[in-house]
Amino acid sequence: MPDLLIELFSEEIPARMQARAADELKKRMTDGLVEAGLTYAGAAAYVTPRRLALTVTGLTAESPTLREERKGPKVGAPDKAIEGFLRGAGLSRDDLEERDTPKGAVYFATITKPGRKAEDIVADVLDATVRNFPWPKSMRWGAGSLRWVRPLHSILCILTDETGARVVELDIDGIKAGDTTEGHRFLAPGRFAVTSFEDYETQLKRRSVILNAAERAETIWHDATNMAFANGLEVMDDAGLLAEVAGLVEFPVVLMGEIGADFLDLPPEVLQTSMKEHQKFFSVRNPRSGRIERFVTVANRTTADDGATILAGNQKVLSARLSDAKFFWENDLRVARADMATWTRALENVTFHNKLGSQGDRIRRIAALAETIAPVTGADAAEARRAAELAKADLSSEMVYEFPELQGLMGRYYITAAGIGEAVAAAAEEHYSPLGPSDSVPTAPVSVAVALADKLDTLAGFWAIDEKPTGSKDPFALRRAALGVIRLVLENDLQMALGEIAAAALGGHSDAEDAAVLADLMGFIHDRLKVLLRDRGIRHDIIDACLDMPGADDLTKLVKRAEALDAVLKTEDGENLLQGYKRASNILAQAEEKDGVEYSFGADPRFAQDPSETALFEALDMAESAIAPALGREDFAAAMAAMAGLRAPVDAFFEAVQVNTDNQTVRRNRLNLLSRIRSVCLSVADLTRIEG
Known part of the structure; x- marks a missing residue:
């Protein structure tokens, strides 16, 4: 072989x-x-x-020789039909075989495809x-x-x-x-x-070619980290850059160079971004000072001077690049210290979306919404508004124009330099987060308020103009925005009526004051929540069972209820109670349809004929007395446990009695008792939505 x-x-x-x-x-x-x-x-x-x-x-x-048998026309069929079959099979009449079948004599052909x-x-x-x-x-x-x-x-x-x-x-x-x-x-x-x-x-x-890309990357990282360690420094990890550089060389030769003293006071993120984007250099940091002091470049060859000429050329080009960055930095600092409103005024002339106005319009909407959200996050309302007004100011800065990936981060530097509060500065950097499933979520109250306002305004705006995601297309990253809202709420354990805040966000778009639009937007957010919880092992039908309960727009409450329901349904008591509940509901529904009445009240323990009935009345009284207070204090685990405690008396009831007995008084009483089972269970979650 x-x-x-x-x-x-x-x-x-x-x-x-x-x-x-x-x-x-x-x-x-x-x-x-x-x-x-x-x-x-x-x-x-x-x-x-x-x-x-x-x-x-x-x-x-x-390849193997293949033999294929094909069934052809009937014997005696028109010549044209037979000739067509022969052409398709690449055979002559001599290759045909006649066989008797239940439908008469038929031509068969065996086609042999020789191996290659x-x-x-x-x-x-x-x-x-x-x-x-x-x-x-x-x-x-x-x-x-x-x-x-x-x-x-x-x-x-x-x-x-x-x-x-x-x-x-x-x-x-x-x-x-x-x-x-x-x-x-x-x-x-x-x-x-x-x-x-x-x-x-x-x-x-x-001949100086390392064929395996992973081996080239390993060589680069090993040599770079050893070189840095020998100088008391550390290479800043960047897996993407490492993979890219490994694809630029066949024989990696690692060289370390120095950054000019004039540039060492630039923010480390500026140095790292400039060197990565323009030169494909790794940044080397001094762990004691936190400053980036050197760089690592990877050549594709050895030289007689051990790379000195290569390093000199690289340092010359780097110096020119960093001179530009230093110019931007110093210019931006002057503007920030003088009046940051210069930048926000400039955003009035920057279109966010042709149907949603300018960046200035958007900032005003986000500021108003952040002020509304602030009490929920524990932020000062005025400080949250101020943070939202300045959070996007750095979009007008020269540094962010050159390096868009630094937006937010540079805002933090500039707001700090202007002497404005740290909470406002932090919000400028953090309000874009989380950008993805692995991104961290801000926890500072002002940052959370502005981040929520930013994402909710984005969602409300595009819902208002009916530019929603379709299939796999999501050009405005609205799924990411919705997931960001969910994570901000859940990971900060916020309790808020999201529907009311979403309505306020929609209110910032005059054409969107429509209950149907709000319901659709909340449905989209709930769908994203289902995806998130599914990854945590909670089934969609369990979430649906909780979505139909009061206060479902409070995502924190909703998730706690879903987690408690999921936990109880994974127990034997919970699983069996669900079957008992469904049995009670089915019997009740059939009787109500047959009798044309609703059995929803009037169950009386005086008409109990079997000890199991009496026990069930007592169990329901105990469950109701436990469930209502537990739900009031949002102790969903306790409420679910009280519900699961009905398993044994419900099982015993169905084993001992016949609901549809000939005694109509007893029958009505038992049907009303089933109604109590249903109402008690439904007070905790809508078990009708549970599959299976």
């Missing part, structure tokens, strides 16, 4: 495209080989800036893969029609077995497959032949 090795050697592949390209090569090749009848033991793809490689082990030498050699199948599949490769961007070069991410120079394609290696014959747009490749562009130029994947990987490493 031969092993397959493929390498597609080209000019530099952009780092952001490499991982997906390797996955795509593996998937398309292995899927194509399997579809053609070959099997394999394992496959792995590799990528460097200049090559895509695939190794497939344990490939079958040829692995070489032929590999050539076809690789040709199709290369010609149809889904690069995000591709180009043509020369006079050919082939498109590739960058000019494709050579194709290595060999099959190796116990007899040795053989080249798969293939020609794609004049590029013939062979058994040779190239080493490092600078350190080991020139072509060389390989005989297997092991030989290929070994020879590449000998």
Whole structure:
């Protein structure tokens, strides 16, 4: 069983495209080989800036011969029908066989598809893969029609077995497959032949190419952290940057350089962002001072001067970049200390959305809403309004214009520099959070109030103009905003009538004062809550059972009720009580429909004929006396436990008595007793919504 090795050697592949390209090569090749009848033991793809490689082990030498039997027309059918069948099967009349069937004599044909050699199948599949490769961007070069991410120079394609290696014959747009490749562009130029994947990987490493991207990343991180540690410093972790840099080099050489003294007082986030975005440098921090003092760059080669020339060039370019950042920083500080209202006034001319007004309009809405929310979060209302008025001021700053990802953070720096309170400054940075499921949630009262106001205004605005998410499309990140609202409420244990606040947010959009719009918006938020709780193991029907209870727009109360119901339904008592409740409800519904009356009151223990009835009356009295106070103090666990305590007397009642007895007085009393079971259970949660 031969092993397959493929390498597609080209000019530099952009780092952001490499991982997906390797996955795509593996998937398309292995899927194509399997579809053609070959099997394999394992496959792995590799990528460097200049090559895509695939190794497939344990490939079958040829596809199996296939025999397919086809049923044709009846004997005596028109010639045209028979000829059409023969053309489709690729056979002649001599190949037909007559067989008797229950419907008469019928022609049958056996079609044999001989197996194909692995070489032929590999050539076809690789040709199709290369010609149809889904690069995000591709180009043509020369006079050919082939498109590739960058000019494709050579194709290595060999099959190796116990007899040795053989080249798969293939020609794609004049590029013939062979058994040779190239080493490092600078350190080991020139072509060389390989005989297997092991030989290929070994020879590449000998020629200064590390084929495995994970190994390149590990080498970079190991050398960088050791270099920093030796100087009493630490490299700031950045997994995304590490993966990108590993995709820029075939032979990583780590170098550490110094940042000019003029720039050390810049905010560390500015230094880190500027170096990462413009230079792909890692930031190196002094753990004692918290300042970023050096940088790590990764070269693609060794040099006679141990990288001194490379470092000098990098430091020169970095100095120019940081000079710009320092200019922005100092300019912005002057504006912030003089009058931050200069920036907020500028936002009057910045459109947020053509149907929702300017950023200035939006800031006024958020400020009013933050003032409304402040008492719930424990914030001072005036301070919350002030924070909302300044939270987006930094959008007009030069630094945020250059580095949009620093919005909010720079606002904190500028508000602090202006001498405004720390709570207001913190709100500027934190009001965008949480941005994703792993992002932390602000806890400071002012920050929470502004963050909620920001997200609720976004949701209310787009609901007002009917620009809601559809299917997988959510261009304004409204699902993220709704999840942010939910997490802010739950993780800060806020108790608030979210419906009222959402109505106030909608009120900021004059066209949206519509109960249907509010109901739809709250439904959307509740749907997002279901997704969040499902990830915590709480079923959607349990949430639905709690959504129908009073105060469901208080998300904290809603979740506590759902968690308590989930816990009790996971117990044997809870599960059996649910069945008893459903049995009671079904009997009651059938009787009410038959009799045309509602059995909702009048159960009297004096008409009890069996001890189980008397016990059930007593149990219901005890449950009601426990459940109502528990619900009043929002002790849902106690309320659910009291409900679950009905399991035994309900079970005993159904085992001992017949509800629909011939004695009509007793029957009515027992039906009213079932109604009490139903009402007691429904006071805790709407158990009709529980499935199963």
